Every structure is written in structure tokens, then in C-alpha cells.
Amino acid sequence: MLDKEKFEAVEVRFLKPGTVLSGILYDEEGTMLWPARKLLTDAFISKLKVKGIETVYYAPPKWKQAPQKTPMFTEASLGFAQTAFDEIVTEIRYGKLPDTNRAREAINRFFSEMEARPNGFLNLLVLKDYDSYTYQHSINVGILSMFLTKKLGFNTFFIKEVGVGGFLHDIGKIKIPIAILNKHDNLTEEEFRIMKYHPIYGFNIAKNDPSLSSYIKKMILFHHEKWDGSGYPLKLKGDAIGNFASIVSVCDVFDALTTERAYKKPYTVNEALIYIMRNTGNHFSPYVSQRFINEMSKMYDLGSFYPVGAFVHLSTGEIAYITEKKEEYTLRPTVAVVVNHKGVPMRTPLQVDLQRDVDRHIVKTIDDPDEIERLSLLL
Structure with missing residues (x-):
């Protein structure tokens, strides 16, 4: 039976062909009737009326924050992570080998709080200053990657390693010109070619750091590889990418989609998860992305993306x-x-x-x- 408190009711008599709703449509029993963000057809609406269905239900849009829940992470740990990332970036800009132990310490703090508050809400950083996008995005990806790795059943060592990999995944962007990073319009072909070097730049920064494992270095290098082999920089395919880089990849896309930038509106959580679902098996590992979709649906009190009737x-x-x-x-x-x-x-x-x-x-x-x-x- 559908938990109606989590859904918005829509009377069938108000449905019109061409209407687009942001969530999956269900009946009162929780059976899927129609997919999310697809134009309603006259045939579908007529079928509902023939069956005597007067009301349908869908999950309303959810944004990245849910302040009514207990936050998983303290402001002190989030602030520590921002300072740590800022110090790493400063050292790289001055041509020094960064002290990545700061990233590990930040992830250790997040891990301890995640263990202490397993039912808390993933209180990701919300972008307020567009110039700090890379900083805040990297911290969010570290948190999400650590959380997903735990849900996939990996042990503490790997949970923390993937957290550090997510935290450092975009450090190569420090070598990309600011004009390209902060451009408000679509990148030109040449600008995108330059942008595609950032995983290589990041790997080159990390490769001589003895404190970083090969797992982390591969996450930095592989996080833009795609399941079907169409990614970059190496065009790896399927299992060659590895679960850990696949985890960072899906978390990277989710946070990027749900973050407002100066040149784009953010996706709702629903929209971002639908995007990931539709690109599962070509961009994303089915094993990783399905679990991510399921865990985020629970986290944001959305209906299951695998309902009866689908x-x-x-x-x-x-x-x-x-x-x-x-x-x-x-x-x-x-x-x-x-x-x-x-x-x-x-x-x-x-x-x-x-x-x-x-x-x-x-x-x-x-x-x-x-x-x-x-x-x-x-x-």
C-alpha cells in the first residue's frame, strides 16, 4: 500500500495530454502507472478513466537539502574539510607536493560522524559562492562516495579510501584556466579538449604521493570514464573502470546536477536520479548506480524507482x-x-x-x- 504522506495526489480529471510530472505515477496500491518526466498521452489518461481510477500519486520534487532531519555531519567537520581543501589547492598552485593527509583527516572525521549518526541526513554543502564550486563539490563528492561505499558493503579501509578519492577527484582542475572553469556558456570544442585533461593533471599531482594508494590515484584518473567506453581520458569500458571509480563517477554527476551554478538551474533530486537511471548501462555501472538511486530515494523519502508494475x-x-x-x-x-x-x-x-x-x-x-x-x- 502506498504511503500517501510521501506523495502528492493528482485527480485524473485534471490530467491533460502533454502534461509532464516530475515523479513516477502510482495508484493507491503503489503500482507504477507511468514513468517520470514523460509526456502524458490521451490514451493513458483514457485508460485510467476506463479503469475507474480517479486519483494518482507522484513524488513531488526534492532539492538537495532536507533540514527537517538530523544532520549527519557537524559544521565543525564541514568547516575543517573546506580549510583542508583550500590548503591543498594553495600548495598545488605554488608548485608544492600537497599534504593530502589533510584530506584523509577530513574523511576520518566524516566517517566517525557517519558511524555515530547512521540515520542522519547527508547534509551536503550548498553552493553560495560560485567561485568556490570546485571546493564544495569535491567535499560533497567525498561524502557521497564514502556513504555509497559503505552501503555497498565494503569494509572501513575501502570506505575511507573511496572518501579520499572522491575528495581529491577534481584536483587536476587547478591546472585548468579559470576562464574555462567559470565560463557561463557552453565550452567550445577546444576548451572542452583542454578540460578533458584534468583527470590526467590530477593523476600527475597524486602519482608521486606515497601516502595515496593506487586505488585513490585510479579514482582521480578514471572518474570520467563511462561504462560503454565513451568516457575519457582512456576510454575504459565496463569492469575495467573498477567499482571505486564508478562510485566517484555517479556521486560526481549527482552533486554536479543538483548544484546551482551561475549559468544553470539545479536539477531536483528526482530529476538527477532519473538522469542517472536513464544513463545506467551506458554512462554508469548498473551495480553502482542502482544502489545509489535506491539509497538516495530512501535518504530523500522518495518512492522507490523499482515499483510494482514497472x-x-x-x-x-x-x-x-x-x-x-x-x-x-x-x-x-x-x-x-x-x-x-x-x-x-x-x-x-x-x-x-x-x-x-x-x-x-x-x-x-x-x-x-x-x-x-x-x-x-x-x-
Whole structure:
């Protein structure tokens, strides 16, 4: 049953073809009816009326902060992190080998507070001065990366290593001209070519630092690689990127999308998670991005991005329909396979409990209305 306190009700009689809502549409039972940010069609609205559905529900937009919750991190630790990053940047600008132990100390403080307040809210820094974007963004990515690594089940050593990697991922931008970093318009082809060197510059800064592990150095170098091989600087593909760089990558994109800049409005959390979902399997690792989407949905009290009624791509190449969930935010619900790995519709849907079937997992949801309509005919 849908928790109506977390959702906004919309009467079907007010829906119009062409309307776009920011969240997934559900019925009262919590079954998915329509994907987020897709134009409503006359056929869909008519179907709701035929079924006698008078009210639908969706998750309203959420921004990056939720001040009504207990913050996970203290102002003192956030301030310490900003000072630490500023000192690292200053040393790099003067041609010195930076003392990255400051980054590690900042992450250690965040880790201790995360352990002490596991149910607290990730109180990320909110940008107030556009010139300090790189500083605050780097701290946020460090926090998010550490949090996601913990949720993925890695041990304390790796949680802290990925936190430091996220904290330092953009240090190469210090070598990029300010005019390019702060440009309000789209970068020219030549400017973007220069910008794409920043992971290499960052790696060159970090490579001779004996206090930084190879994991951290790879995170700095690989954080703009994409799952399908279209990223930079090395065009790595799939598992060659590694889980840790993939963690920093998805956290980097989320914070960048949800941060206001002088030249762009921020995405809501909903919009940023939808963007990540739609780019899972091409830009982002399915293993990493799905868990990130799920954890952020919980953190911001959003509905699950894997609701009952959703069609999903499975790791086997099959297409399935979510039929049952034992808990709201599970990534392993019960599904009915409706299209086999060859793309052929099943005569009889195959019921699979993903909790027990370790050979199958969800890669991403399907949110194209035309494809949803076509697949619905198979049920």
C-alpha cells in the first residue's frame, strides 16, 4: 500500500495530454502507472478513466537539502574539510607536493560522524559562492562516495579510501584556466579538449604521493570514464573502470546536477536520479548506480524507482515485470519474465524471485511510454 504522506495526489480529471510530472505515477496500491518526466498521452489518461481510477500519486520534487532531519555531519567537520581543501589547492598552485593527509583527516572525521549518526541526513554543502564550486563539490563528492561505499558493503579501509578519492577527484582542475572553469556558456570544442585533461593533471599531482594508494590515484584518473567506453581520458569500458571509480563517477554527476551554478538551474533530486537511471548501462555501472538511486530515494523519502508494475531489463537480456516486493526499497523483488534473452515474448510469463535467483538482477527500469504500452499487451 502506498504511503500517501510521501506523495502528492493528482485527480485524473485534471490530467491533460502533454502534461509532464516530475515523479513516477502510482495508484493507491503503489503500482507504477507511468514513468517520470514523460509526456502524458490521451490514451493513458483514457485508460485510467476506463479503469475507474480517479486519483494518482507522484513524488513531488526534492532539492538537495532536507533540514527537517538530523544532520549527519557537524559544521565543525564541514568547516575543517573546506580549510583542508583550500590548503591543498594553495600548495598545488605554488608548485608544492600537497599534504593530502589533510584530506584523509577530513574523511576520518566524516566517517566517525557517519558511524555515530547512521540515520542522519547527508547534509551536503550548498553552493553560495560560485567561485568556490570546485571546493564544495569535491567535499560533497567525498561524502557521497564514502556513504555509497559503505552501503555497498565494503569494509572501513575501502570506505575511507573511496572518501579520499572522491575528495581529491577534481584536483587536476587547478591546472585548468579559470576562464574555462567559470565560463557561463557552453565550452567550445577546444576548451572542452583542454578540460578533458584534468583527470590526467590530477593523476600527475597524486602519482608521486606515497601516502595515496593506487586505488585513490585510479579514482582521480578514471572518474570520467563511462561504462560503454565513451568516457575519457582512456576510454575504459565496463569492469575495467573498477567499482571505486564508478562510485566517484555517479556521486560526481549527482552533486554536479543538483548544484546551482551561475549559468544553470539545479536539477531536483528526482530529476538527477532519473538522469542517472536513464544513463545506467551506458554512462554508469548498473551495480553502482542502482544502489545509489535506491539509497538516495530512501535518504530523500522518495518512492522507490523499482515499483510494482514497472518493466525492467534484467542482466540476462530478458525483460520482466515487477510483481511483488517484500520491502519498498529492495533491488531484488519478484518479477515475471515476459520477453526472453532473444527478444521473443514468453507464452507464459516466468515467475522469478530475485532474492533466490542469484544469476539474474535488474539492470534498469524501462520508462519509454511506447515500450511500456507495447509490453503491457503481453500481460
